[in-house]
Amino acid sequence: MYKMISSLSISLLMPLILFCGEIHVGAYLGINWGRMATQKLVPSMVVDLLLQNGISELRLFQPSFHVLDAFADTNIGLIVTLQENYLKNVFEQKQIDDYIHERVKVYSEKGVKFRYVYVGNEPFTKSLYMKKQFNGTIRYLNMTRDALDKFNLPNIKATTPHFTDVLTNVTKPSEGDFREDIKGKMLEFLDCINRTGAPFVIHIFPIYTVYRYGFDVDFAFFDNKSKFKIVDGNNSYTNLFTFIYDTLVSALAKAGYGDMEIIVGQIGWPTDGYVCASEPNAERFHRGLLQYIARKEGTPLRPNKDINMYLLGLTDENMVVTDYGPYQRHWGIYKHDGIPKYKIDFTLQDRDVKPSVAKGTVRMPNRWCAFDGKTDHNESLVLQDYEYACEKSDCTAFGAGATCDNLSFTEKVSYAYNMLCQITNQDLRKCNLSGATMTTNNPSTPDCDFPIEILTAEVVDGGSALTRRY
Numbered sequence: 001m002y003k004m005i006s007s008l009s010i011s012l013l014m015p016l017i018l019f020c021g022e023i024h025v026g027a028y029l030g031i032n033w034g035r036m037a038t039q040k041l042v043p044s045m046v047v048d049l050l051l052q053n054g055i056s057e058l059r060l061f062q063p064s065f066h067v068l069d070a071f072a073d074t075n076i077g078l079i080v081t082l083q084e085n086y087l088k089n090v091f092e093q094k095q096i097d098d099y100i101h102e103r104v105k106v107y108s109e110k111g112v113k114f115r116y117v118y119v120g121n122e123p124f125t126k127s128l129y130m131k132k133q134f135n136g137t138i139r140y141l142n143m144t145r146d147a148l149d150k151f152n153l154p155n156i157k158a159t160t161p162h163f164t165d166v167l168t169n170v171t172k173p174s175e176g177d178f179r180e181d182i183k184g185k186m187l188e189f190l191d192c193i194n195r196t197g198a199p200f201v202i203h204i205f206p207i208y209t210v211y212r213y214g215f216d217v218d219f220a221f222f223d224n225k226s227k228f229k230i231v232d233g234n235n236s237y238t239n240l241f242t243f244i245y246d247t248l249v250s251a252l253a254k255a256g257y258g259d260m261e262i263i264v265g266q267i268g269w270p271t272d273g274y275v276c277a278s279e280p281n282a283e284r285f286h287r288g289l290l291q292y293i294a295r296k297e298g299t300p301l302r303p304n305k306d307i308n309m310y311l312l313g314l315t316d317e318n319m320v321v322t323d324y325g326p327y328q329r330h331w332g333i334y335k336h337d338g339i340p341k342y343k344i345d346f347t348l349q350d351r352d353v354k355p356s357v358a359k360g361t362v363r364m365p366n367r368w369c370a371f372d373g374k375t376d377h378n379e380s381l382v383l384q385d386y387e388y389a390c391e392k393s394d395c396t397a398f399g400a401g402a403t404c405d406n407l408s409f410t411e412k413v414s415y416a417y418n419m420l421c422q423i424t425n426q427d428l429r430k431c432n433l434s435g436a437t438m439t440t441n442n443p444s445t446p447d448c449d450f451p452i453e454i455l456t457a458e459v460v461d462g463g464s465a466l467t468r469r470y
Contacts, residue, residue, distance in 0.1 A: 027293060027306030029346065030057025030077070031333075032266055032313040036320045038393075038423035039336045039453045043070035045358050046314070049338065050076055052356035053346045057115070059265070059310050063103050073111035079310075080104065081118040087140050093147070096140070100147035108153065117158045118265075119144050122203065124182045125163040138188055145196055159193050161201035161265040164209055167247055172232040173301065176250030190257050199261035202248055205312075206240050206285070207269060207277060208324055215240065217276055222288025235300035241267070241289070246301040264309035268333075271341055273326030275401030282333075283342035286311070287350070294348040318394035318423070326396030337361050337454045362455045369421035369431035370443045370450075371413040377435045385433035386413045393419035397448065404448035414443050415450055422453040 033046060041049070047070050050058060059079040060067065071078060080103065082096075090096060104114055123137040137160055144158040166186065168177050178186045193200065206220035218226035220240045230237040237243040245262070252260050269285035270277040298305035316332035334340050338358020345351040371382070389395075395416055397404035404415060413435070421430045431438055444450045 027296070028057050028077075028308050029055070029290070029293065029348065030059065030079075030308075030310040031055055031346075032059045032061070032310050033315070034061045034313055034317050034320070036061075036317040037315065037336060038318055039455075041315065041338055041358055041361065043067045045338065045360050047071060047074055047076065048360075049314075049334075049356060049358050050074075055346050057310065059118075065103070068103060068107045068112055069110075071112050072107070075113065077113050077115040079116045079118055080114065081121060082140070082144065084120055084123075087120060087136070090140065090143070093143055096143045097147045097150060100144065100153075101151060104148070104153065104156065105151040108156075114153075114156045116198070116201075117144055117148065117156060118201070119158055119160050121161055122163040123160060124166050124179075124185065126165050138185070138192055141189070141192055157193075157196060157198040159198040159201055160189065161203055163203050164205070164244055164248075165212075167244075167251055169213065170247055172230065173235070173237065173243055173246035174232050174250055176247035177254055178251050187255055190252070190255055190260070194257055194260060199263045200248070200252065200257075201263045201265040202244075203266040203312075204241065204244050204264060205324075206267070207274060207327065209244060210240050213240075219243075221281075221285055222292050223284070232300075237300070239288075239292075241292075242299045245307070246299050249299070249301040262307075264307065266312040267309055268312035268331050270327035270330040271332070272330040273322075273328070273396040273399040273402050277327045277330060277402070279342045283344065286333075286342075286344045290345065290348050291350055294350070318396075322396060326399035326402065329394060329396045334358065336451075337363060364422070364426050364452055364455060366442070366452060367426065367438055367440050368414075368443055368450055368452075369417045369426075369433075369436055370439050371410060371417055372435045372437050373410045373414075374435060381434040382413060385436075386416050389413075389416035389420040389433065393423050395419065404445075407445065407448055411443070411445065411448075415448065418443070418450050422451060425453075425455060 043066060051074070056075065057077045059081070061081050061083070063080040082099065100117070104117065108114060119141045120137050123135070141158055141160060148154070148156050148158060166178055166182060168179055170176055190200070210217055210220040216226040216228045218224050219228050222239050222241070224238050230243060237246070248262060249258070252258060267289070269282040271279045271282050293307060293309070296304065296306060298307065311333065313331045313333070315334045316330055316336055318329050318336070320329050322328045332341070333344060333355070338361045340354045340357065343352060343354050345353060346355060393416065396402070397415070398407070398412060399405065404412070407415060417431065417433055417436050421427065424430045428438065442450065
């Protein structure tokens with residue numbers, strides 16, 4: 001069931017759900033769950049976590065069979081994604097038919113509630129479109145719709161999410177339009193989803209967009225302490241979200257689809273890897289965002305309208321590509337071990353609480369692989385092993401303004417060595433680098449945590465890190 005923005009609690013709604021089936025009323029709040037991480041939560045743990053926190057909508061990036069099994073009869077609405085690495089190998093309708101039958105039709109009959117099938121991901125974003133790495137979105141979208149119709153699944157909509165750079169850079173939302181180089185394809189895409197009643201899905205990353213537009217960073221927050229605002233005729237914009245949302249509304253109106261449904265498919269705030277990416281700022285952003293959604297005030301161009309959105313994301317993903325920046329691995333509201341990083345109230349009641357902790361994780365022993373700091377080591381070999389460890393693990397906490405940016409070189413080597421050891425379940429063979437030693441003394445600093453990971457629960461399948469983009 002979609003999350004209703006009201007004072008009713010989930011417990012009061014459950015009998016109504018069971019009696020009446022699906023009830024699509026009001027706005028809903030969902031979350032993205034990606035599994036491009038070396039340490040992953042078991043799917044059943046994630047289901048339990050969602051239910052504990054009252055999160056009733058989820059986007060899956062890798063819909064493998066054992067993951068889908070965990071969502072049977074849970075009343076959690078799912079979005080599944082046909083990723084580019086799969087679509088590039090699709091040459092005939094039967095391939096899409098088989099996929100939809102195996103992962104949607106069969107699991108619908110098992111009690112999994114599918115909302116949407118996403119076909120590709122951000123195909124018209126500049127870095128992808130200009131390199132022509134992926135082309136054929138509309139053809140695959142039509143094939144997916146045909147497959148859904150073939151298996152009598154008319155209520156499951158097929159669409160494709162887009163990044164904000166499909167829009168032109170503007171100073172006022174009323175000037176909003178789609179980029180000239182993609183306008184023809186975008187009009188074809190809009191006609192396709194409009195004919196089937198599917199929504200336009202937009203990904204909004206405020207920490208990236210606020211710098212792209214050259215705005216004051218406080219404009220990204222709903223409490224906007226800078227007092228910076230944009231006046232557009234009779235409308236005033238005091239935060240980036242409403243500015244971008246109405247820029248899209250204007251672009252859709254100019255294309256002839258002014259009433260098209262919009263879903264915010266991804267929005268959030270990272271906690272590391274970039275200037276202003278921190279846990280306090282993430283808490284501040286989400287508190288303001290969820291307060292705004294709960295008020296149902298809409299935007300100047302769509303006043304008093306519910307806005308449906310999916311937060312990014314459930315957990316950090318230390319194997320996601322970082323073409324926009326190191327912060328892309330730090331979107332998680334939860335750490336890898338299922339511990340929440342900051343306070344957020346998914347029920348939209350603005351409670352000052354942290355969400356529930358994941359149950360059943362197994363933390364590895366308190367031991368770290370560290371660099372001994374001795375000066376008699378071959379410097380070239382140390383540097384080589386340091387670079388190797390970072391390449392094979394995750395050193396995005398070293399980014400400018402990030403939590404571990406101020407470490408000394410010796411400390412950075414220790415951090416890299418430890419990350420490589422932790423992501424391999426503390427494999428002692430990974431701690432045989434130049435000057436490396438295992439220790440039970442925590443090498444963390446006041447600002448930089450040297451993590452102990454959880455035991456790896458499973459091997460991710462059905463997706464590729466090369467095709468995951470935020």
